[in-house]
Amino acid sequence: MKTRAPAGSLIELSRAGLFRSGRWLVQGVDLTVAPGEIVTLIGPNGSGKSTTAKMALGIWSPTEGTASRRPGLKVGYVPQKLQVDWTLPLKVERLMRLTQKLSSAELRQALERTGAAHLLHAEVRNLSGGELQRVLMARAIARKPDLLVLDEPVQGVDFSGEIEIYEMITRLRDELGCGILMISHDLHMVMASTDQVICLNGHVCCRGTPVAVSQSASFRELFGRRAGLALYRHQHDHEHLPDGRVRHADGSIAESCAGEHCADHGHDPAHDHHHGHDHAHDHAHDHAHDHAHDQAPNHGHDHAAATGAERRGETTHA
Numbered sequence: 400m401k402t403r404a405p406a407g408s409l410i411e412l413s414r415a416g417l418f419r420s421g422r423w424l425v426q427g428v429d430l431t432v433a434p435g436e437i438v439t440l441i442g443p444n445g446s447g448k449s450t451t452a453k454m455a456l457g458i459w460s461p462t463e464g465t466a467s468r469r470p471g472l473k474v475g476y477v478p479q480k481l482q483v484d485w486t487l488p489l490k491v492e493r494l495m496r497l498t499q500k501l502s503s504a505e506l507r508q509a510l511e512r513t514g515a516a517h518l519l520h521a522e523v524r525n526l527s528g529g530e531l532q533r534v535l536m537a538r539a540i541a542r543k544p545d546l547l548v549l550d551e552p553v554q555g556v557d558f559s560g561e562i563e564i565y566e567m568i569t570r571l572r573d574e575l576g577c578g579i580l581m582i583s584h585d586l587h588m589v590m591a592s593t594d595q596v597i598c599l600n601g602h603v604c605c606r607g608t609p610v611a612v613s614q615s616a617s618f619r620e621l622f623g624r625r626a627g628l629a630l631y632r633h634q635h636d637h638e639h640l641p642d643g644r645v646r647h648a649d650g651s652i653a654e655s656c657a658g659e660h661c662a663d664h665g666h667d668p669a670h671d672h673h674h675g676h677d678h679a680h681d682h683a684h685d686h687a688h689d690h691a692h693d694q695a696p697n698h699g700h701d702h703a704a705a706t707g708a709e710r711r712g713e714t715t716h717a
């Protein structure tokens with residue numbers, strides 16, 4: 400397995416797959432994260448997002464394909480869950496320093512960057528979902544990582560808090576110049592500034608580049624704070640069965656994803672997708688449906704947001 404990422408990128412997976420307990424957890428994943436780039440992994444439960452991130456970070460070695468990282472890569476990680484027993488006294492200041500040495504200036508600056516400076520002396524067990532995310536984010540960025548890995552960054556955060564956290568992620572990327580690998584189990588909205596969205600379903604189902612709508616003055620004027628978000632919606636044309644086989648929309652069963660239904664191919668606008676699930680659940684519709692339609696009034700296929708990538712023909716499906 401090679402360990403050195405190609406020039407310019409922080410991490411790279413090439414046709415990476417992991418075989419565990421008698422089956423492939425994920426296969427054929429190509430992924431790179433460059434400095435200043437935000438890559439988001441989406442997909443249903445068990446689709447291989449965490450497995451992919453673990454291969455990218457070197458926690459697990461791919462069974463097939465390769466994983467590589469830039470030598471000396473500094474990674475900041477925000478875990479999916481942090482459970483603090485309510486009987487355990489733990490102040491934010493101490494949590495920040497649990498696994499890293501920080502000067503007072505580093506500590507303060509990190510909390511300021513995530514809007515959590517006022518929580519320095521707060522008890523972790525008393526924090527709200529949004530406050531905890533900000534503190535965990537501050538902890539991850541305190542040593543100025545080259546790569547920030549965020550696992551479900553808006554879990555336990557309400558809708559307006561979600562928008563603030565997505566905006567904060569973009570800002571941190573801009574200020575620190577780090578690459579960001581973000582994981583979401585059911586991401587119905589993706590920041591317009593996300594450079595690449597990779598949808599997993601045991602393999603790379605499709606990938607796209609949502610346009611940086613926030614750069615468009617007229618769009619911002621029209622949609623205000625919502626301009627920072629784009630709806631990324633599509634459906635899968637097949638389902639992975641617990642025994643590793645694949646059931647297609649027409650009911651046919653295949654041994655693996657290698658067939659024509661699943662083959663990794665470039666996006667063809669004329670390609671007819673008959674998909675079976677939809678990342679845009681009710682929440683997305685409640686809050687972003689109008690936006691998606693206004694944003695892409697004449698958009699005819701499954702991705703609701705009219706992304707620059709799509710206009711450039713960069714979105715690919717598999």
Ligand SMILES: Nc1ncnc2c1ncn2[C@@H]1O[C@H](COP(=O)(O)OP(=O)(O)OP(=O)(O)O)[C@@H](O)[C@H]1O
Nearest residue numbers: 419420424442443444445446447448449450451584
């Ligand atoms: N160490 C392991 N050994 C065997 N199977 C595993 C192991 N870790 C994960 N799996 C299985 O691999 C599949 C992919 O898991 P993974 O955690 O990557 O999915 P995910 O997309 O991150 O899911 P979620 O959205 O639920 O967090 C799941 O079916 C899971 O049960």
